[in-house]
Amino acid sequence: MALFKFIVKSPSPFGGAGLIIVTFGIVLIVKGLYYSNNHVTRRSYGNVQKNLSNFILKDISDDVQINHTSLPINVRRHEEHATTSFLSVCDLDFKTLKGREKMALTSQSLIALESMFPESHAGGRFQPNGCRSKHRIAIIIPFRDREIHLKIYLSNVIPKLRRQKVDFTIYVVEQAPGSHFNRGMMRNIGFAEARKIADYDCFIFNDVDSIFEDDRNLFQCGTDNSVRHLVTGVDVFDYKLKYSILVGGIIAFTPEQFRRVNGYSNFFFDWGAEDDDIYYRIQRAKMQIERPDTNSTIGFMSTLKHKRDPEVKYRFDILYSRNNETSHKDGINSLKYTVKVISHKKLFTWIYVAVNEEEVLQGLDAGIRRKIAAYRLKTKT
16 A cells, blocks of 8 residues: 555656556556465365366366355254254155165266256255255265266165155265275264264264165164164075174264264274274273064175275274273274365365375384284385
8 A cells, every 4th residue: 555655646758648557557466366375266176176086077177066155064953953853754655665676787977867866956065845854964975996886876775765755864984095095094084073063862883885785774873772784685695694793884972972982993994894893892881783584685785886895804903902991092082184165066075185105004002013014015016
């Protein structure tokens, strides 16, 4: 402002024309600074994008999906209560369910999937029409490099849940490159972030390659003292469980139950054992495992084919080092992660996060860390 006053008071060889020229120059400078800052913002976001899933990048560039900025949670919850409180609770008619179905393996584009489900709200929330669901569910899907699987999952699972008259929101939690995949940690992060967005009375953790076959297998949580495992048999194991304590694939916790076991361990990078660990956490919390009728096909699950990561022996060292004390210190209460992007897409809420593997593993015993380091050196992964 002082600069502007100085220019006005100074004599100009061009008179009024000089003042106009100088003023125009100032406007250009200010405008230039504005667009320069805007460019930095875009460039920063571009740096975040460079390692994203290809299908997410395509959606961003093509504007395929709705990117929705939600209202503040307290406002949204108030408005929602006002619009749904007068509705009667949904009464599920089992005659409308189709029972066991063969899985459709066609991977459709996200544009096609969006057109299939026009009734979805931004963020991947589906609500029953004309009634109020008994439950509000968050479906948490840990994700990395499984674009085709996610599309097949959406096309198979959404119609089944629509017939069940479930109020559900799908969360896809993607781990950024830079560390080995940690499925248990992605589930913990999904739980933590979804709770910031809305009130859910049930969290269902579903692997992206695990699809339930029968819509009579209701997506809901168990009783207060029973964690619900929605699987009684898997196709790749001749529709049996590989072992009796298996609770992988699809499992449901109430928020209270998940806090009671302190969620999943954050220490299982690479493949395997986080599901065995959660079983022992449930057991130590003196809760039961509840499943669909084992004398029927209701609890059958299909697994999409994929190349598995190599099994690592040190996972058992981590597993057997866990006990009540360590479980109370390792889980949702010890999460360390960075949220890079949260985007409310048409069919799901996408949460893109980064974790520091080295920092997380500092919580393990030194002997186990040495085994992990030796394995990494040997395999150079």
